[in-house]
Every structure is written in C-alpha cells, then in structure tokens.
Amino acid sequence: MSFTTNVKDELCAVTDMNSCCYHAMTYGLLLFGGAFQAGTISISTEHEGTALLYAKAVGEIIGEAPPVKCSSAGKYSVRVGKADERKKILEHYGISENTIAQRINRSNLADDCCSVGFVRGVFLACSAMTEPQKSYQMEFVTPYLHLGDDLLNLLQDLNVVPKMTRRRTNYIVYLRNSEAIEDTLMALGAKKSALDIMQVKVEKDFRNKVNRRVNFETANIDRAVAASMEQLEAIRKLKRENRFDDLPEDLKELARLREEYPESSLRELGNLLSVSLSRSGVYHRLNKIIEFANNE
Numbered sequence: 001m002s003f004t005t006n007v008k009d010e011l012c013a014v015t016d017m018n019s020c021c022y023h024a025m026t027y028g029l030l031l032f033g034g035a036f037q038a039g040t041i042s043i044s045t046e047h048e049g050t051a052l053l054y055a056k057a058v059g060e061i062i063g064e065a066p067p068v069k070c071s072s073a074g075k076y077s078v079r080v081g082k083a084d085e086r087k088k089i090l091e092h093y094g095i096s097e098n099t100i101a102q103r104i105n106r107s108n109l110a111d112d113c114c115s116v117g118f119v120r121g122v123f124l125a126c127s128a129m130t131e132p133q134k135s136y137q138m139e140f141v142t143p144y145l146h147l148g149d150d151l152l153n154l155l156q157d158l159n160v161v162p163k164m165t166r167r168r169t170n171y172i173v174y175l176r177n178s179e180a181i182e183d184t185l186m187a188l189g190a191k192k193s194a195l196d197i198m199q200v201k202v203e204k205d206f207r208n209k210v211n212r213r214v215n216f217e218t219a220n221i222d223r224a225v226a227a228s229m230e231q232l233e234a235i236r237k238l239k240r241e242n243r244f245d246d247l248p249e250d251l252k253e254l255a256r257l258r259e260e261y262p263e264s265s266l267r268e269l270g271n272l273l274s275v276s277l278s279r280s281g282v283y284h285r286l287n288k289i290i291e292f293a294n295n296e
Helices: 003-012 019-032 048-062 083-092 112-126 145-157 178-188 191-240 249-260 266-272 279-294
Strands: 034-036 041-045 068-070 076-079 127-129 138-142 163-167 170-175
Touching: 003 048, 003 112, 003 127, 003 191, 019 048, 019 112, 019 145, 041 048, 041 083, 048 068, 048 076, 048 083, 048 112, 112 127, 112 138, 112 145, 112 178, 138 145, 138 178, 145 163, 145 170, 170 178, 178 191, 191 249, 191 279, 249 266, 249 279, 266 279
Parallel strands: none
Antiparallel strands: 034 041, 041 076, 068 076, 127 138, 138 170, 163 170
16 A cells, blocks of 8 residues: 555545535545536546545535446546536535636635645645655646646645646646655644654664664774784785794784784784783784885
C-alpha cells in the first residue's frame, strides 16, 4: 500500500468536522475531482474511499448518492447523471450553469477551518505523496492554471508556502519541505501519516550518523594498516641490510614489538614497552625507525 493511499485512508476516516467544513470539503472534492460543470459532474480515482465519500457527499446535496463503479483496471468512478441534479449541485456552491468551474469561490469557505476542510477534499481528489523513504513531496494536480493559482494563494493564507510548476498539460502545486508537509498533514487530520514522516526522518538521520561513523572508523583503520605496513617494511629492510642492530635500544625494543604485534594500536604498543610511552611518543619513535631505514 502506498503512502498516498495511507494518507487518503486517514482523511476519509475524519468525521469530527462542522457542517460548514463538510460543505467545504465536498466543494474541494467536486472542484478538483475532474469534471465540474453543467454538462458533467464526475470523479475518477484509484482510491475507493475517496469515491465512496464523493458519492455520499454528493448524495447529501441531491437526495440520493450516485453509484460508485469500478473498472477492470481498478479505477473507481462516480458520475452525476441527471441534469437537474447537476444544476442543484452547482447552485448549492453559487456556480452558474454556463460556467466551467476554474476558480475557487471563497464564499464557500466561511472560515479558516472551512479552508482546511476544503484542502482535505482537494487532497482526496487530486493529490499524491512520494514515499517518505525516498523523498518528501506533496503535490496537487489540476489542468487549470487559475485553479492552481487560487489553491496556491489559499495555502499561503493558511501559512503554507507551496510552489507551482507545469507538467505536460497539468499544473502542479507542490510542497517539498518536510516540516511543511508534516504540518499540513496534521492540519488536514492525517496525524499518523505526519508522525510516520517524522519517524522516517529520525531513522534516516540515525542511519546517516552511523554511516558517517563507520566511514570515519574505516578510514582510520585504513590509515593505521597502511602505517603499520610501512613500519614493518622499514624494519625488514633494516634486517635485510644488517643495520637493525645499529638502532638505539629504545627503537629496537619498539621495532620488535611492532613485528610481534602488527595489528596493535600505537597506544597498545606504548603500554607493552618496558617503560610505558604515550601514543604520540610511539608515533615519533616509529617515524624515526622509518627515517633510519630510508637513510642509506
């Protein structure tokens, strides 16, 4: 099940709203659901819950819910078949029979809570979310430029800052800021989905920190291995050239320990010496051995 489906399931389950907000939500469903004019009022969606809610909401205006049909491809559609029923719906929202609804009529949004209800309907009708594990994006899709502009302005009035772009024949109003998406989902009533995004962000941040730590430690190990190999090669060179005994006693002791414990850290080597030595002291002496080996 997709994240978009999860969000829509949550929104369809929201019942705690005033009648004015329900009226506004139905308006959002109608206006962004597909066709909304005297000749055709309909919606086509892959989300069954949205189709059922659309039919129920329309039925409360015209007195009887239109049927929900499902195609073999899994698409759900609802159509208001009678002209007098379509006229009644348009009049209910203050729209002329001769008008193709391409603008948001703000008189149908009595208050901010109604605007939120309207956006809930819009989301159900035309929106999609990317999977949070991949990226963060909420988008609203409409074929009408002015309708996209109106939605953009409405969201801004609700303190959401979206952007708009064109994709082929559609206009996309979208959010990419994860916190803005979380806040919007919370306001619309999809609280669990908002918390799911927050959880994904926490998990991503934790994984990134672990990866950075692992990469850091791997780099340190690689450097330590390379240094140990260089030190061992210097010691072997001194022995091949019969110069090992020319080393001062303190360096010879350390060289023997390095040969015996090639994987030990500098701190561990320092603790194995007859007189303990700090990490920096061991590092300094090993560099002296390398310099001694390189001086022919």
